[in-house]
Amino acid sequence: MDKSLVCNASSKDNDPFGELKIFSGKASKSLASEIGAKLGIELAQSETKTFSEGNVFVRVLENVRGRDVFIIQGTEYPVNDNFMELLFWIDAFRRASATQVTAVIPFFSYAKGDKKDEPRVSIRARVCADAIEAAGADRVLTMDLHSPQIQGFFKIPVDHLYAMPVLVDYFRKKQIPDLVVAAPDVGFGKQAYRYAQMMHTNVVFGNKVRHSHDEKAEMLDIVGQVEGKNVLIVDDFTISGGTLIEMAKACKERGALDVYACVSHGVFSKGSAEKIARSPIKELVLTDTIGHRFEPLAPCCKVISVAGLFAEAIQSIHRRESVSRLFDF
Template identity: 45%
Template sequence: MIHPATLTVPSSLPVFPENHRLKLFSGSANLELSEEVARYLGVALGPMVRKSFADGELYVQIQESIRGCDVYLIQPTCQPVNDHLMELLIMIDACRRASARQITAVIPYYGYARADRKTAGRESITAKLAANLITQAGASRILAMDLHSAQIQGYFDIPVDHVYGSPSLLRYLKQKNLPDLVVVSPDVGGVARARAFAKKLNEAPLAIIDKRRQAHNVAEVMNVVGDVAGKTAVLVDDMIDTAGTISEAARLLRKHGATKVYACATHAVFSPPATERLSSGVFEEVIVTNTIPVPQEKRFPQLTVLSVADILGETIWRIHDDSSVSIMFR
């Protein structure tokens, strides 16, 4: 039985030159990940007051001088999405008014990303709306991980560095030496992601689940395109929300002869009833990263949580050092 991985970074960390202009702050959404990133960079998280008034209004105060500094604010906009998004906006505004030289919003998980285009009349494109809010609040640039769709980068009128959690997932899978691998996309929209994943797993074959969605968070799986019989199937997606799509896909793969099924995703949204579906026995293992905190009540024996602190920390340093962020983590 594989137990959940501890959220730690490598013991031998790189040594970065001391730079007093780099300031790192964390919102309340994922303090544990922020602390890991700070340890990777060899800096301390900046002191900040975060509290709520009786009516639910949020208050943020930066408690050290950041005048002329490059500030990095780590805050995934995960559940409760509205509170965490608003907290990020207030943090950005506070830093702008404190005369920070540059403000980078580090968003490991970008909420409101699924509504990235109009599919019917009279509806909002919330991915663009959230981008506008963050930009207007005063962010200078964005560091995001595994956006739901690549075109969201174009919704921002400021520079966006888009990195991926797949290096952590790939490292872990390679260590397991799984036999007869086939990488599976749970829908047609994720084929590019699955193809890139398969290429880095020694050119593993690719299969696709043909599904049709009847309503939000409800998926109907139809067919498997590709050969999965007698193979170890690895389902790859950017996020797992209610786990309806990926669980139905796993059952279909079992029916088509897959001997084992693994699930890999960067973002563990895990809205109910995700935990029950994922722990039902259809998966050998569910592998996610810590872009979103996974509380104890959402954990189960088949779950493994990997850290992306090294990816975020290295990218932050390269942005700060004005060097390339086109990096590979092996």
């Protein structure tokens, strides 16, 4: 983390862009606090209430007129409640005359609904993008969208961060010998290739098939050599851990040594911790983009922080500087 990042960003004096204010929704309190600490500013005061019938109420407890506002709110479980809360925050800041409102969405759950690949279905990511714009957001800051083209669903600027530098740095320090990077399917192949480039190694691909939404993935084959190698499986997110587990099993069956895995977003549905604990995965590394967990993580799981990346991006957006250096792998 660049020491120059810690600054008096909260000071109104001599700031041509307006005072920087960071707010947190219910979903991202821990990550937001870390981001504030990196920037050297305290989270601004706000409150959220959920009434007995499920109605969500938000209130800004500080003056934001003329301020540059960032609202940090992920959309993990409960997804719809958290998404609606995000919209209400954006609307509240806009009506309170904030100069600029940036929606910081560490995990955008509906990114999975990026296409019409079945008859008579909604493109859910596009609907969410329209709603965020309609609520009044000026820009969006997010991390590891399931499909990068979702940025095109928005008519406002989208800054799309990647957890890759943080994850790669962690595994570089472990100095694992004879390591290959593995993509569980061709859809993540391009990103897996970038991981492999950064780690100066080769990449292999899984041939995965899933016959329905609620059916676990079946690993048909692996393209590439894993025999006698340590394997690092990379993916953008996991819900049940099923794809990672099946890929790990396939690698072990083909003579792999130790199998590691890393994901940007560890969603983890109920029962996933037990399955991961029984799997061949030696260590599963994930980031802190998601705060809510259905259950404690499996012993092999390790959480590392991406607060530094978000803090640098927020500082750059506030100062009207380029964010592209954060994409330079």
